[in-house]
Amino acid sequence: MLSAQDLFITFNPGTPIETRALRGMSLEIPAGQFVTVIGSNGAGKSTFLNAISGDLGVDTGRIAIDGLDVTRRPVWERAERVARVFQDPMAGTCEDLTIEENMALAQQRGTRRGLRGAVKQAERAMFRERLATLGLGLENRLTDRIGLLSGGQRQAVSLLMAALQPSRILLLDEHTAALDPRTADFVLQLTARIVAENQLTTMMVTHSMRQALDVGQRTVMLHQGQVVLDVSGEERQRMDVPDLLQMFEKVRGEKLADDALLLG
């Protein structure tokens, strides 16, 4: 369960390049809900996500995850509650480490790291089992460096890693944007499956209106650092991409100039 209240973030305040990225952003996500977040470039999607993960500190406002106020806590102290997949496939894994070492890192997310062996025999079998579900043959490559894998393969492993430990919220940051269309589709299907299987509370940022409506149960649109549209249930089921676009224009009272939203 996530609760973000009245978040403000301003980059470079008081300078000519001042950017007001979040301007009173508020969002509540109940446990088990899968929310997609959409918006044009500069709408504040990534800033919002980084504020929740702790990569960015907020100027004012309050962030609570499952009732615990984490507003002033660093990333690593939130990790017990927050799982994350990055946009850049290189960012979510350690390329110098093997597949099993990367998975072991994720297996220990939110636990105390002591002097026990990092990769345990029993866990190795479980890793192999999980990797086999991807159908990519990675279950036989546990001791390969993860840097040898393709972007799509690394993103798929990142998703598995995010689900190894329980989390109160899973953050997906345009995690299919850097992949080719076929691989992106595969990773999206995998996302839907893993989220459903583990009943994960999820927030997925995306550039694509199509994706935003196809997966999850609720769609939120951001503009200028605020929520401008929030649809779910039947209303959302009846919607198609042109409707979404129209609603956006109506809400903002202006023509949308960003083709990226349409083309994505």
Added chain:
Amino acid sequence: MSLFSLLGAVEIGLIFSLVALGVYISFRLLRFPDLTVDGSFPLGGAVCAILISTGTNPWLATLAATAAGAVAGLVTGWLNVKLKIMDLLASILMMIALYSINLRVMGGPNVPLINDPTLFTLLQPPGLDDYWARPLILLVVVIAAKLLLDWFFATERGLAIRSTGSNARMARAQGINTGAMVLLGMAISNALVGLAGALFAQTQGGSDISMGIGTIVIGLAAVIVGESILPSRRIVYATLAVIVGAIVYRFFIAAALNSDFIGLKAQDLNLVTALLVTVALVIPQLKRKLASRKA
């Protein structure tokens, strides 16, 4: 080259393999360009020599030198992590500070250990010449250090340090306090260097303020030579590689300095080292160029 100078080369090579292991941890695992070693090596020597010469047990003195090295590494890490000073600059600051600290510790530019007991005189097996005994004792120390590091970097905590160097953002997202891991890694790295300094002082008959000059380049040279002999990213092989690299490097230096026809003298050591490291750094680039021309 005589047997005597060969064993001498192995002896110094083994001592510097401890430096190389430390440099491997900072430069390769943490990706922290750490020049502290030019100060923590003589710091280890200074602490050890002054303690032994004032009557402390050599074991205790060596342990204290190792701890002093760890503290030096901690301070460099702290300058970087907490005070946000650029890594390279933080280590240079610490290196310069240690020059004064080392003079203070020794109370002068050097502390001789002539008739004092050392680890090596204590462990000297009867009937074995000391120029055989010293490399053998060092070999045991180096193997123990290697096995300890291999074990540690395969633990949960060790893996956390490796992930911090490889991808700090990802490490934090997995709940790792990366700042603390940098401090821990730097402490371990410089503890090894401090230990090497202590052993160096005990084999060379004392500690000297100038014994640290170029330590980092020798350590890096050993790492680079080792990696080109035995290229592997697996810790078990990588630690072996840097040890082999340190000994091979020292062997080449001894050969160069002992060949009368080249005309090199002991004072040319740092120049030869710099040249060797330059060559070792350029060779991979040339290899790549040649490979791309073929393709």
